[in-house]
Amino acid sequence: MSGLGTLINALAIIAGGIVGICCKKLIKERYQETIMKATGFSVMFLGAGGTFSKMLVTTKSGLPLDTTGSMTIVLSMVIGAFAGEIIDLDHQFERFGSWLKHKTGSDGDNQFINGFVTASLTVSIGAMGIMGAIQDGIYGDHTTLVAKAILDFVIVLIMASSMGKGCIFSFIPVAAWQGLITALAVVLSGYMTAPVLNSLSMVGNILIFCVGVNLVWPKTIKVANLLPALIVAVLMA
Template sequence: MPIGVIINSLAVFLGGLIGALLGDKIPERARASLPLTSGVASMAMGVSLILKMNAMPAVVLSLILGSAIGEFTKFESGIEWCVHRIRRPIEKIFSNKGTVDNQKEFMEKFVGIVILFCASGTGIFGALKEGMTGDHSILITKAFLDLFTAGIFAAALGYIVLTICVPQFVVLICLFFSASIILPMTTPAMVADFSACGGMIMLATGFRISGIKAFPIANMLPALILVMPISYLWTALVK
């Protein structure tokens, strides 16, 4: 039973719903400053994961190749297209449209939090661990953070934030059921490099959410698929 996956996705839904309902009642200063706090938290989590790195060349190569694949396939543009398609119907259903009207600013923040919720190293590893051992403590801990983070961003972006629970659930449930296949094929070094790669993406996500630099973080996601095989090959052939 994927208890952690369900609780984590429900936390995003509830956080997004509560944040959107209270959006107009939250002072403008708080709506502007709280996302910055989430950005810093994302950067701190990213740094903590990067410190677990085993083979830097393997991680860097994975990021370069993964980003090239993402740019070539225009992965982030596809996500933005999907967001644009679902934003209008949601704004028609709900009166609260959020406080961010600029389309470019909206997309930068929304794509950033999609990656933060759906592709964080903590979520991916937590889903794999629960699928393999039944231990859902990592995902439940993450659910508390996601509850408040979703609420913070929903206050600015509106009800569309609660829809993130759908792709998040799909990603985590797929990892949960594939854990028995993936984890036995990994080594501690491969997991460490995978976490470091996810940490770099989370660091870039923090910069993007904070409005410092709009990294194309969605285009970096293919690196998460490449990093474990490249880490294995690097360790076997070079070290």
């Protein structure tokens, strides 16, 4: 059944958030801060590792490794940042988070919006979700999204233990984004070539690295305003 992988992914995020909130009551506040920074550094290394895995290539020149895609990264990030600042996607995310905060009766939760935005960007960005959604739509293969669901369960659990129930609602952008790609998978399949996926992975993992920076040093980068970089990376590829 097409879309089952995204459904499993969304349910895993909800479950991880609920478990994280239950754990929050058992963890002292000073522990939560340390856990948050540890999560941030982990996310940074995951992003950096994903980027380098696509940038570093073997060569025949005698050197063990060479780099590729540097210009794609620079142009995608710069043009994407410019477009993102014009649209101000970061503000749109916060507006939606504020609306959710009010609708869920969480007006007294000062961490709700930050938790929602940070968790949403962490679990929504990346080529794994895009590739998995395409496989789900075309072949009915849920394997990649099930693996992503397990990762997202752990990530959201840890984030929710520090930032609260706003993290649970990150399932909404994940379901919307991956569901849309699954629905359009037949149309997009011809464009998802190896260069396109490599570009998406490189730039997407840089954005994941930026999310990790914000976990360690809050509100350093407006990551949502960098999301158009993904579109620029695809167009360049």
